[in-house]
Amino acid sequence: MASKLANLEVLLYVAGDNGLEEQNLIELLEVDGEELGQLVTRLQQKMKADPDSGMQIIHIANTYKMTTSQQTAKIIEKYFQKDLTKNLSQSALEILSIIAYRQPITRIEIDDIRGVNSSGALQTLIWRGLIKQDGKKDAPGHPKLYVTTDYFLQYFNYQSLADLPLIEDFEDTTDGEEIDLFDSKGSADKHLEKEG
Known part of the structure; x- marks a missing residue:
């Protein structure tokens, strides 16, 4: 069975451009707001620590999104x-x-x-x-x-x-x-x- 961290990562991946609102993630992952915040922080740190990862998690208007990282901007451009x-x-x-x-x-x-x-x-x-x-x-x-x-x-x-x-x-x-x-x-x- 996948961990909550893995589930968070895959949910943000499949959500694409729209991302997912905090409340939807809380319900889907069956966690409270504090645990969601901890999971997001862990996933952000995991991606940041991996020099071969070109992805990041951002938080805009109560919505979390998986996007390409700033370091990959030139190749995306x-x-x-x-x-x-x-x-x-x-x-x-x-x-x-x-x-x-x-x-x-x-x-x-x-x-x-x-x-x-x-x-x-x-x-x-x-x-x-x-x-x-x-x-x-x-x-x-x-x-x-x-x-x-x-x-x-x-x-x-x-x-x-x-x-x-x-x-x-x-x-x-x-x-x-x-x-x-x-x-x-x-x-x-x-x-x-x-x-x-």
Whole structure:
């Protein structure tokens, strides 16, 4: 019979991109929250101690996920050939910022803020896995609502949306300097962790 540690590892593996919420793991493994925390710590240490392991366990928004480790970022980037920080257009980054701070938000509301059509860049962000559709607004036409994904948090190395820089921090900028809300967080060679 497999150990609880082995069961945790295989559950996170088969859960893939979605990961598993703490409560689901507690029920599946028949443990309490404290024991789950101990199992996760042991599995994290086991993977970290193995120089031949390219996997890690991360914790985002009450969900555990098995992902590739930061040390394997370059080979994953080479495999997918999509460095987000280089390939995302300025308009896509602008839209991503708007969604991050104003979510849930419709395309029409994004267009109103920007003054231009955002359809193409929205599709790019969906394809990249940084945003997703999340229901429809209770308004004429029932437009789709967009929100950021857990992968957005993972990619920019945030634990939750509460970690985003405060907009107020940027309002006193008077030198006309452009501000990158994702600077130092979006470096693909440091933070690209493609889910396993």
